[in-house]
Amino acid sequence: MKVKDLFTPLFPCTNLRAYKEVEGEEGLFIFSRNKQEGLKMKAQASVKEQTATRTGADLLVEALIEQGVDTLFGYPGGAVLPIYDAIYRAEGSFDHILPRHEQGAIHAAEGYARVANRAGVVIGTSGPGATNLVTGIADAMMDSIPLVIFTGQVAKGVIGTDAFQESDIMGITTPITKHNYQVQEIEELPRIVKEAFHIATTGRPGPVVVDIPKDISSMVHNKEIDSDFHLPGYQPTVKPNPLQINKLHEALVEAKKPVVLAGSGVIHAEASEHLKEFVRNYQLPVTTTLLGLGSYPGNDDLSLGMAGMHGTYSANMALYECDLLINIGSRFDDRLTGNLQHFAPHATVAHIDIDPAEIGKNIPTDIPIVSDAKAALESLNEKTVKALDHNEWMKQIDQNEAEYPLWHNQPEEAIVPQWLMQKVYEYTKGEAIVTTDVGQHQMWAAQYYHFDRPNRWVTSGGLGTMGYGFPAAIGAQIADPDSTCVAVVGDGGFQMTLQELSVLQERGLPVKVLIVNNQALGMVRQWQEKFYSERYSESIIDTQPDFVKLAESYNIPGYFIDSQEALEAELPKILADDKPAVIDCRVLQKENVYPMIAPGKGLHEMIGVKP
Amino acid sequence: MKRIVTATVHNRSGVLNRVTGLLSKRQFNIESISVGRTEVEGVSKMTFVVEVEDNRKLEQLTKQLNKQIDVLKVSDITDKAIVARELAMVKVISNPQIRSEIQSIIEPFRASIIDVSKESVTVQVTGKSDKVDALIDLLRPYGIKELARTGVTAFTRGHQPQVAEFKPYSLLK
Numbered sequence: 001m002k003v004k005d006l007f008t009p010l011f012p013c014t015n016l017r018a019y020k021e022v023e024g025e026e027g028l029f030i031f032s033r034n035k036q037e038g039l040k041m042k043a044q045a046s047v048k049e050q051t052a053t054r055t056g057a058d059l060l061v062e063a064l065i066e067q068g069v070d071t072l073f074g075y076p077g078g079a080v081l082p083i084y085d086a087i088y089r090a091e092g093s094f095d096h097i098l099p100r101h102e103q104g105a106i107h108a109a110e111g112y113a114r115v116a117n118r119a120g121v122v123i124g125t126s127g128p129g130a131t132n133l134v135t136g137i138a139d140a141m142m143d144s145i146p147l148v149i150f151t152g153q154v155a156k157g158v159i160g161t162d163a164f165q166e167s168d169i170m171g172i173t174t175p176i177t178k179h180n181y182q183v184q185e186i187e188e189l190p191r192i193v194k195e196a197f198h199i200a201t202t203g204r205p206g207p208v209v210v211d212i213p214k215d216i217s218s219m220v221h222n223k224e225i226d227s228d229f230h231l232p233g234y235q236p237t238v239k240p241n242p243l244q245i246n247k248l249h250e251a252l253v254e255a256k257k258p259v260v261l262a263g264s265g266v267i268h269a270e271a272s273e274h275l276k277e278f279v280r281n282y283q284l285p286v287t288t289t290l291l292g293l294g295s296y297p298g299n300d301d302l303s304l305g306m307a308g309m310h311g312t313y314s315a316n317m318a319l320y321e322c323d324l325l326i327n328i329g330s331r332f333d334d335r336l337t338g339n340l341q342h343f344a345p346h347a348t349v350a351h352i353d354i355d356p357a358e359i360g361k362n363i364p365t366d367i368p369i370v371s372d373a374k375a376a377l378e379s380l381n382e383k384t385v386k387a388l389d390h391n392e393w394m395k396q397i398d399q400n401e402a403e404y405p406l407w408h409n410q411p412e413e414a415i416v417p418q419w420l421m422q423k424v425y426e427y428t429k430g431e432a433i434v435t436t437d438v439g440q441h442q443m444w445a446a447q448y449y450h451f452d453r454p455n456r457w458v459t460s461g462g463l464g465t466m467g468y469g470f471p472a473a474i475g476a477q478i479a480d481p482d483s484t485c486v487a488v489v490g491d492g493g494f495q496m497t498l499q500e501l502s503v504l505q506e507r508g509l510p511v512k513v514l515i516v517n518n519q520a521l522g523m524v525r526q527w528q529e530k531f532y533s534e535r536y537s538e539s540i541i542d543t544q545p546d547f548v549k550l551a552e553s554y555n556i557p558g559y560f561i562d563s564q565e566a567l568e569a570e571l572p573k574i575l576a577d578d579k580p581a582v583i584d585c586r587v588l589q590k591e592n593v594y595p596m597i598a599p600g601k602g603l604h605e606m607i608g609v610k611p
Numbered sequence: 612m613k614r615i616v617t618a619t620v621h622n623r624s625g626v627l628n629r630v631t632g633l634l635s636k637r638q639f640n641i642e643s644i645s646v647g648r649t650e651v652e653g654v655s656k657m658t659f660v661v662e663v664e665d666n667r668k669l670e671q672l673t674k675q676l677n678k679q680i681d682v683l684k685v686s687d688i689t690d691k692a693i694v695a696r697e698l699a700m701v702k703v704i705s706n707p708q709i710r711s712e713i714q715s716i717i718e719p720f721r722a723s724i725i726d727v728s729k730e731s732v733t734v735q736v737t738g739k740s741d742k743v744d745a746l747i748d749l750l751r752p753y754g755i756k757e758l759a760r761t762g763v764t765a766f767t768r769g770h771q772p773q774v775a776e777f778k779p780y781s782l783l784k
């Protein structure tokens with residue numbers, strides 16, 4: 001452990017010493033303001049005696065530092081003025097990212113959380129600031145993203161009077177948060193912050209809102225406050241029941257047609273290595289959910305690719321025909337299962353999930369295992385490995401893979417999005433962080449970009465939030481400044497949050513915004529083509545800004561690419577550059593995402609499996 | 612099927628909202644909810660009477676409730692030996708002539724008249740929900756001006772029969 005960074009004390013309090021330590025290169029901060037511990041450390045800063053005044057906002061800042069927070073995504077306003085003042089006075093303690101819309105802040109925090117695998121921290125003001133965060137909160141709830149969101153609130157005395165910029169953010173966010181708090185007394189603040197981080201990041205992660213009335217953040221408070229907490233109602237089960245593990249092991253060694261379904265629970269639990277060991281021990285075919293991409297190497301022989309509505313034929317057929325389905329950390333979302341009647345009809349279903357409420361919610365489960373994915377895989381890996389009798393099954397899967405691979409049209413000149421994704425994959429050697437928006441391009445990115453490791457894939461799954469991809473890329477790039485970060489967006493979704501180009505301009509963040517421009521709300525257009533007899537209602541958009549000029553107006557290099565030749569000439573250079581870029585890549589409008597399970601159909605009823 | 616589910620909760624602000632919001636978000640049909648303090652400071656008890664389709668839905672209900680941070684314990688006590696009570700107040704139209712008639716109707720229910728005016732009497736009845744229902748049915752022909760029920764509150768009896776002698780018995784069917 002080396003002391004890299006020493007910063008000046010934050011709070012003008014007497015006898016308070018502040019240290020920040022950086023461990024290795026991983027950006028893990030350990031903060032101590034304990035005098036005893038501080039003395040043990042090599043470096044220290046002394047504080048001049050001052051008459052101390054510490055406000056509620058200072059307590060918040062202090063608590064954030066104690067949590068190891070170094071990055072904030074926020075937007076100021078009346079009700080958070082005291083908090084922003086405390087941040088100002090705590091100079092240098094945080095990298096504060098100012099988006100141009102609160103939605104940008106929260107999606108950036110989600111991207112950050114997803115790549116850094118730690119909580120993203122968001123600040124917004126009361127009323128409109130808070131309501132602008134709502135989409136992101138709902139998105140994080142659906143995709144189990146750990147966020148701690150601080151909203152300002154009007155002063156306690158006027159809550160409930162329809163005061164200026166008052167909104168009932170507790171009422172609004174209750175159904176879309178893992179938990180939420182409104183701070184009632186200043187003494188509670190440090191404890192609540194601690195609890196909020198604990199709740200957001202443990203068990204099944206999720207967003208936690210902390211609503212802070214302005215009088216509390218501006219109140220002076222100099223006494224020490226105890227921040228210990230006890231949450232008897234929140235004790236996530238982390239270790240699996242050994243009997244259930246035995247049961248699963250027994251079922252496994254008996255299985256003739258096993259398959260593993262890996263979801264983002266594997267990624268949250270940092271269990272990819274354990275999954276690899278498990279899968280390879282038994283030579284199990286693995287498919288992943290949309291959010292589980294990267295939990296198992298996409299290029300591996302045992303990988304079947306993604307399952308679900310636009311998954312591969314071989315993955316969906318494996319789920320359909322298997323006799324043992326081992327679901328690790330996926331919630332059997334309807335876009336994965338298709339018609340429930342036809343989902344894994346012959347299988348013994350084992351489901352490992354840290355959230356007991358997910359087990360049996362959609363699919364009757366034979367072997368429920370409430371556990372953290374890593375702990376469950378560790379226990380499984382301790383069992384004696386037995387070679388399975390599943391050659392026939394593996395042959396059948398190989399055959400499906402060979403017979404029904406992903407396919408697409410390949411015109412001479414024009415670009416199709418599938419080819420584009422393959423090129424992005426090729427030029428970034430599969431190592432980029434890829435964020436996406438929502439729509440056709442998202443599915444193509446999922447199909448054609450193979451992730452060999454976790455935490456590289458950032459997409460909005462459960463809520464399907466257009467406008468997510470670009471700001472999420474900002475957060476992802478901040479979490480991992482040295483990686484190439486590509487935001488794959490549609491021309492529709494990009495226009496929902498493109499104001500965040502200012503953040504690229506301001507910080508020179510080298511995010512590459514790749515607009516898969518089909519001049520349409522492609523996914524809507526595809527459904528209208530297939531299911532509404534080509535009645536393209538409000539889905540073809542001919543009027544667009546000149547994206548190159550738009551980029552240039554933010555001092556960001558803009559590129560227009562409309563042929564394969566131009567793409568092959570330019571894209572490698574753009575991606576290798578350390579500057580931000582906006583690439584308006586024109587693609588054929590009428591391409592559809594295939595194969596597909598039409599709504600209401602079962603896994604085995606895929607359409608478009610062959611050209 | 613009708614089930615009685617109890618939840619002990621941390622009495623923090625927002626907990627009632629969170630619990631009822633969850634029930635409506637997940638489309639559970641709630642017949643009644645009653646809430647009150649318990650013997651432990653800061654802990655309240657909620658009693659729900661819910662109508663659920665099947666066991667899977669019931670399991671979801673208890674799991675989703677359990678998932679809430681401020682919910683300490685959830686029990687489906689329907690099949691246990693329990694005491695369950697509800698209180699109702701019924702304001703019945705009556706003149707002095709039929710007051711004694713009403714008196715005689717309510718007597719077997721061990722209900723009492725707690726308020727009298729020129730045109731009405733108010734009857735208070737406590738007991739299992741079907742008993743309360745039965746009395747209300749009897750009073751209805753006289754004309755009910757106002758009716759308020761607390762909803763069921765319940766807990767398990769001090770002594771639970773052994774599994775062998777256990778006869779599934781539901782108060783609410």
Ligand SMILES: Cc1ncc(C[n+]2csc(CCOP(=O)(O)OP(=O)(O)O)c2C)c(N)n1
Nearest residue numbers: 439440441464466490491492493521522523
């Ligand atoms: C905020 C929001 N509004 C509407 C939708 C519905 N929707 C899903 S995909 C889609 C089209 C997206 O078009 P575009 O961004 O151009 O991407 P493409 O499908 O063309 O790749 C729409 C409108 C959504 N997911 N999110």
